[in-house]
Amino acid sequence: MIHSRLQELIDALNVSVLEFARQLGERRGEKVYHILHGRLKPRYDTIEKILLAYPQVNADWLLRGEGLMFKQLNSPSAAITTEERLRNMEFLLFQLTERVSLLQETNDQLLVELRRLGGKL
Template sequence: MPIGARLQQLIDALDISVLEFARQLGEKRGEKVYHILHGRLKPRYETLQKILSAYPTVNADWLLRGEGLMFRTLPQTPLAAITLDDRLRNMEFLLFQLNERVALLQQTNDLLRQELEEVIGQKKVISLSYVSRRSDLSSES
């Protein structure tokens, strides 16, 4: 996985914006970080050092080579626990919404299938009626 993708994962895991991440590294704007994230720049050694200094729980092996876990230790602060609980609640809500949408799509699919079967049935009736009428016309001739 490219370093830009790892940095994006880190920013997502920290639940901060790219601009906030850049500011934690001493940058006034987030352009350099955006360029790294999109593969237009490779991070310099100094940038990697700043990341590891600003976020000491980040595993350097993961950051540099993609080996091991993202964090050396999981944060045990109450804020992290609240954030994790909030994330879990959000995920549960999103799963609930997704299940509701799937159920609605299933209902719509069932209705469409039923309408299609009715149209096919009507087509068969019309086709049989047409064949019967042609048969009647040819027998009259």
């Protein structure tokens, strides 16, 4: 969900919610807090402000959760640091680990079901 990706972004940028909100032109952080807690969905202008304030952020990742959090080095507007690349890799590893865990659970459930069905035949 976009609010969880927004929290990941704030964490990765190592800024406070208030500092993040101020980078978007907000005087206070209330709107960002409401988005982070799922009470508001970010509007187009908010997404646009995020991408303008942080040009290294990958819009596909922010909007849909696809790709890396930060743009690749060969992108003209992306000044990505080694630390940001490491965060991207850690995040991808986390996602893969979660997927493997989910697949293992599904596999275990299917094995139980197969054994149960095999006993009825």
